[in-house]
Amino acid sequence: MITDANAVWIFDTTLRDGEQSPGATMNVEEKVIIARQLEKLNVDVIEAGFAVSSPGDFDSVARVAEAVERPIVLSLARTREPDIVQALKSVEKAKRPGIHIFIATSDLHLQRKLMMSRQEVIDAACWAVEFARKHLDYVEFSAEDASRSDRDYLIQIFGEVIKRGASTLNVPDTTGYAVPEEFGASFADLIKNTPGGDSVRWSAHCHNDLGMAVANSLAAVRNGARQIECTVNGIGERAGNTSMEEVAMAIATRSDFFGLHTNIVTEQIYPASRLLSQVTGLIVPANKPIVGANAFAHEAGIHQDGVLKDKLTYEIMRPESVGIQSNKLVLGKHSGRHAFAERLKELGVDLYKVDMNKAFQRFKELADLKKNVYDEDLLAIVTEEAVRTEDRFELVEMNVSSSTGKMPHAAVRLKVEGQDRFDEGDGDGMVDACYKVIAKITGISPKLERYAVKAITGGTDALGEVSCLISQDGVTVSGQGAHTDTVHASALAYINALNKLQYRQRHYREGENEGP
Ligand code: KIV
Ligand code: ZN
Numbered sequence: 001m002i003t004d005a006n007a008v009w010i011f012d013t014t015l016r017d018g019e020q021s022p023g024a025t026m027n028v029e030e031k032v033i034i035a036r037q038l039e040k041l042n043v044d045v046i047e048a049g050f051a052v053s054s055p056g057d058f059d060s061v062a063r064v065a066e067a068v069e070r071p072i073v074l075s076l077a078r079t080r081e082p083d084i085v086q087a088l089k090s091v092e093k094a095k096r097p098g099i100h101i102f103i104a105t106s107d108l109h110l111q112r113k114l115m116m117s118r119q120e121v122i123d124a125a126c127w128a129v130e131f132a133r134k135h136l137d138y139v140e141f142s143a144e145d146a147s148r149s150d151r152d153y154l155i156q157i158f159g160e161v162i163k164r165g166a167s168t169l170n171v172p173d174t175t176g177y178a179v180p181e182e183f184g185a186s187f188a189d190l191i192k193n194t195p196g197g198d199s200v201r202w203s204a205h206c207h208n209d210l211g212m213a214v215a216n217s218l219a220a221v222r223n224g225a226r227q228i229e230c231t232v233n234g235i236g237e238r239a240g241n242t243s244m245e246e247v248a249m250a251i252a253t254r255s256d257f258f259g260l261h262t263n264i265v266t267e268q269i270y271p272a273s274r275l276l277s278q279v280t281g282l283i284v285p286a287n288k289p290i291v292g293a294n295a296f297a298h299e300a301g302i303h304q305d306g307v308l309k310d311k312l313t314y315e316i317m318r319p320e321s322v323g324i325q326s327n328k329l330v331l332g333k334h335s336g337r338h339a340f341a342e343r344l345k346e347l348g349v350d351l352y353k354v355d356m357n358k359a360f361q362r363f364k365e366l367a368d369l370k371k372n373v374y375d376e377d378l379l380a381i382v383t384e385e386a387v388r389t390e391d392r393f394e395l396v397e398m399n400v401s402s403s404t405g406k407m408p409h410a411a412v413r414l415k416v417e418g419q420d421r422f423d424e425g426d427g428d429g430m431v432d433a434c435y436k437v438i439a440k441i442t443g444i445s446p447k448l449e450r451y452a453v454k455a456i457t458g459g460t461d462a463l464g465e466v467s468c469l470i471s472q473d474g475v476t477v478s479g480q481g482a483h484t485d486t487v488h489a490s491a492l493a494y495i496n497a498l499n500k501l502q503y504r505q506r507h508y509r510e511g512e513n514e515g516p
Contacts, residue, residue: 031049035064046074079127102142102170106144126163140170146172162200169197171220180216281467332373333368359381377482431487434490449469472501
């Protein structure tokens with residue numbers, strides 16, 4: 001039952017469809033940290049994973065279900081009994097549990113993938129929805145590849161699952177094929193002609209293959225949808241999903257046009273974007289709307305002149321409204337622990353979840369290296385500490401050198417399960433030398449799939465944030481490190497990734513990341 005007809009629910013699938021982004025795999029602890037941020041954002045629904053796909057996914061859904069209070073937490077499930085049973089079990093401890101059941105409905109998928117008739121698909125969907133509805137109130141049904149499915153057939157299957165108790169009907173544009181006018185019109189048609197269609201919540205789930213996921217989602221809400229499925233930073237399978245920040249800010253900024261609202265606390269958008277980028281190592285492009293580094297930068301003289309006279313001349317949103325603070329100089333080398341803790345509190349960091357001794361020590365080290373310590377630097381420190389796994393390897397010290405005509409050289413000392421280990425060697429560059437020595441000491445030589453450096457704040461003493469992606473035996477993990485010295489940050493990122501790799505290999509072995 002929809003109580004507020006103008007409220008558009010935000011169904012966040014960063015932890016499920018978003019994680020299907022190449023290189024976006026997250027471990028359980030990282031998913032819990034993201035879920036807590038999603039709760040601060042005030043999303044309505046969190047799709048925490050696909051419980052049946054692996055023990056790791058089951059654990060993630062279960063841990064997220066326990067970690068948050070307000071949002072509905074659910075798992076994806078096919079129409080098969082083991083899927084539904086695992087999905088229900090995984091959300092047993094959720095304050096507000098749900099389930100998301102899907103099956104494909106396009107003839108192409110029926111004939112080439114499922115090898116099922118239309119009636120068989122209807123029967124499977126009805127069975128699954130009826131079974132789940134005995135246990136839960138929030139039962140969402142998705143018709144995969146809906147945008148390429150026969151409209152009359154969609155009306156038929158949606159009508160049947162409503163009778164079996166589905167509370168939300170999702171219309172996915174699985175392949176990113178739809179265009180806004182057509183997609184919007186299909187909602188108007190489905191809502192009007194599906195028996196019982198006025199008693200359920202309609203949802204849009206769009207992919208961005210043609211760059212129209214946001215436009216398609218907005219066209220859907222213009223035509224009666226009251227839920228948008230999306231991800232932070234628009235991450236997701238192939239070209240990604242609808243970007244949460246773009247739809248939320250479009251609905252807020254153009255409320256004069258849409259006459260709608262979401263429950264999103266928009267000031268939490270930028271912290272969520274940064275956190276996700278730091279955890280996954282997926283860098284947000286500078287020109288990305290709302291959260292990109294250039295989203296509020298005015299370059300042209302005429303624009304700068306206008307903005308100085310009146311911001312409204314060229315700004316349709318205030319950066320503060322999405323949580324972007326002007327780079328505020330906060331602390332320096334002489335700041336004490338109390339001031340440090342106070343500033344973290346002001347930045348919305350939950351202090352009881354931070355190891356203050358470690359975080360303060362990192363801050364002091366940073367303040368020694370760098371004159372100006374900004375809010376962004378502080379957030380990088382605490383996030384990096386928060387996403388640490390049980391560390392087997394720890395960097396004690398390193399010494400790297402490079403000069404013309406000589407091979408770059410690295411000498412590294414690590415703690416391996418508390419034992420001091422030292423080695424040295426050459427490489428093609430300083431980072432390469434460092435990584436080769438670390439691999440020698442740890443005895444692990446994974447493939448380096450991706451390596452990226454980003455300066456968090458301006459200036460030559462900026463904190464450099466390195467993210468790398470490594471893989472071994474089918475397990476892929478990302479690692480992050482921040483330091484004023486890029487080679488040092490690179491070593492921290494690599495060691496962080498090696499720790500995660502060991503953790504994953506120890507805790508979960510097979511069947512990871514099997515997406516729908
Ligand atoms: O894109 C899609 O169709 C999906 C479904 C599982 C909803 O992600
Ligand atoms: Zn999808």
